Amino acid sequence: MTRVNGLLLYPVGHVSIDDLVEARILIEEAFNERLPVYIATAKTNPPMHLIDWNRIQYNAEEVTLWIAERVRTILSSNILVVGICGCDAYVRGLNFVFGLAVPNLGVGTVYTKRLETRDHGVFVSRLAKEVVHETGHLLGLGHCGSKDCVMSFSNSIVDVDRKNYRFCDNCWRKIERILEN
Template sequence: MTSVNGLILIPIGEISPEDLFEAKRLINQAFRGKLEIHVSTARINPPMHLIDWDRLQYRADHVTQWVSSITPTIRRAGYLVVGVCGCDAYVEGLNFVFGLAMPALGAATVYTRRLVARSKEQYIERIAKEVVHETGHLLGLQHCSDKSCVMSFSNSILDVDRKSYMFCDKCWRKVEDRLNVDDEG
């Protein structure tokens, strides 16, 4: 296992880097300051061919592969990459996904279209929860049965609102173990 040096958040499509800067505060709390987090100020647009025109949704697995393919240098430097997309997406077999992690590629994506809330505060908190959740998967964590843990599975926006953006103690220990791996090990 190679060491994890940090996390890069990339705004994709209809999302403002400012919203990600605000979410970063909460994400940083979830990782208790132990993960270096950067927000890319350059917003990029997803290629049109990643849209499924029959469903007017992006294919989350294709978008995640694309995010991985455009970030080889930063991933090789030990950074995990999470693309935060202002759109809606799905994977085969599901109507939609809030996010998708592909640990083998070191990349994940989060989709904010269904996270839009009445208040900006709630919207930012929902984004933070999904980013922390997908980053947890990139660190090797599975879903957690503790409904308040950020690693619990969210089937609906109610589930997202029910959980916190923090890891339960059990999951946090796994995160810490993974963050403590160095290249020698």
């Protein structure tokens, strides 16, 4: 992988920029301030044709590809992109996903619908965890067996709440090596 210069949070649909500004602090902390995080402010609406009307959910793969098309110049400067989408989504074989990463594109997505809660702090922390998790995948990491590591797989919101927004020591060593390149 060529040198990674940063991470862009790209809001899609009903997403609060203020929430992203708060989550950004946790995300930069998780990467020990080694990965600058930027926020795109121009909000884009998700295209209706990417909705599966039988499920009333977006197709996560298609949304991720659609975002990749729109951020080509950003990707060419070696900045990873995670779309923050104010909707619910699925991939084939799963009822829903919290997020998806396509490492060979450098683009991931996080879906906020199932992260919502009345507790604002909990919501921001869930959002940060999912962004850090998908960014970990974009940097080449797989899932981690350590249950509190941000790279552990989340089957449900309970799993998301249990894990930390940071990497375990083992995963962090890998991230550090990748970011040093």
